[in-house]
Amino acid sequence: MKKTSTRLADGRELVYYDSRDDVVRDTADPRPLHPVATTAEIREDVLLGDRVAVASHRQDRTHLPPPDACPLCPSRDGRHTEIPDSDYDVVVFENRFPSLAGDAGRCEVVCFTSDHDASFADLTEERAALVLEAWTDRTAELAGLPGVEQVFCFENRGAEIGVTLGHPHGQIYGYPFTTPRTALMLRSLEEHAARTGGANLFDDVVARERADGERVVLDTGHWTAFVPYAAHWPYEVHLYPRRRVPDLPALDEAARAEFPRVYLELLRRFDRIFGGGRPPTPYISAWHQAPLRDPRRDAFALHLELFTIRRTSGKLKFLAGSESGMSVFINDVPPEAAARRLREVASGS
Missing domain, CATH: 3.30.428.10 (HIT-like)
Structure with a gap:
């Protein structure tokens, strides 16, 4: 596995995970993005002892765009997405619309494949192994961040579940508390x-x-x-x-x-x-x-x-x-x- 860490135009971290060691990932993000502004905060339900993330900025997140406007596809033919390169194996980047941010934790997106119409079940065993390596590496990385108490890797699939992007992807949350x-x-x-x-x-x-x-x-x-x-x-x-x-x-x-x-x-x-x-x-x-x-x-x-x-x-x-x-x-x-x-x-x- 080859790991390449870079930054998007607004300063968010993006990490490529490649099966081949000779892949070069040096394409810059040319989008004129402003730094991400979040309103995420953690509140405690004193009756149940639960914590609730309040994140009003997520109301404006991208919702079920057509395939030709998918932000998780590679950047191609003059259309710039969240992934600057024209192809990729596995990519992880900081969520532009995080449920948790700053002192309230961290949220990352994991793209399993550049193929918009695929699903995890369509992956080869080699690619599934690369996703496992990415989950493992991100768990270790987020565990080292100040304030993170638990790391949660997950995938939601299907409109019935409530996904807002159809591209095969999952997420990783770094919670500032034990769930x-x-x-x-x-x-x-x-x-x-x-x-x-x-x-x-x-x-x-x-x-x-x-x-x-x-x-x-x-x-x-x-x-x-x-x-x-x-x-x-x-x-x-x-x-x-x-x-x-x-x-x-x-x-x-x-x-x-x-x-x-x-x-x-x-x-x-x-x-x-x-x-x-x-x-x-x-x-x-x-x-x-x-x-x-x-x-x-x-x-x-x-x-x-x-x-x-x-x-x-x-x-x-x-x-x-x-x-x-x-x-x-x-x-x-x-x-x-x-x-x-x-x-x-x-x-x-």
Whole structure:
């Protein structure tokens, strides 16, 4: 991998990640951009203990432009975009419309490919491995920034999810606090250890799923993917490395080498569960990494959670009264049935 860091016209950082070492990235951004002005601030909900990012400047962000006006495509034929070069492998840059900024954190955009009409599932294993390297490198870089407490790499795909740009891309957030979801996991982890005399909750969950087998979707030499026993979403898969580690930089080489094949297979199955991938299945793919300075960090387990809001062809799972009002999910698809369906649509079946 070759990494080239540069700056856009308004001072935001942009980083090219290339598979080849001989690629030269020296094209300047010629756009007459003003420095990014943000209004991002973090407020605390004192009743729930949650934090809310208030970012009114995001109201003006680009919303579903036509392909010939996509800001994530390379700059070509006299049209200048967020990526100055005429082609790229993987690119990461600071978001022009960040939810978090300055003392309130950092937001980055990750472009997986220059092909506007592709998706992550269309990538080669080599390119998926390069994306993993970019996620890993950015996790390490953001972890070194003052005030960042947790790094979150994720992808939203599909208009139903609410994406504002159709180009295949994801995001990375550097939160200035431990997220509420992670805090709940850490509390459960601590309570389980106290109840069992020191057992690790993540290890026990994965061991239970592998022993039971009914909800396992993929089980390889270095990764295990399963539908959780109490899945919140109609089709939801959790992917864990066999060797527990707190974050992406801690993955060993064997797990890194196997990840592209495993992850691409999961994404392609998601595209097939509702009839061949047309229209593509909307999903959220989220890496859960340990907070950077929590004393329970080494007991946390890096894992990826992949889920879709589609419950059947043409029908979405909406967060209605119980889910939105009380955070009590109601799932119409039994996890065992979801796992069975995801096994049925395996490549080559």
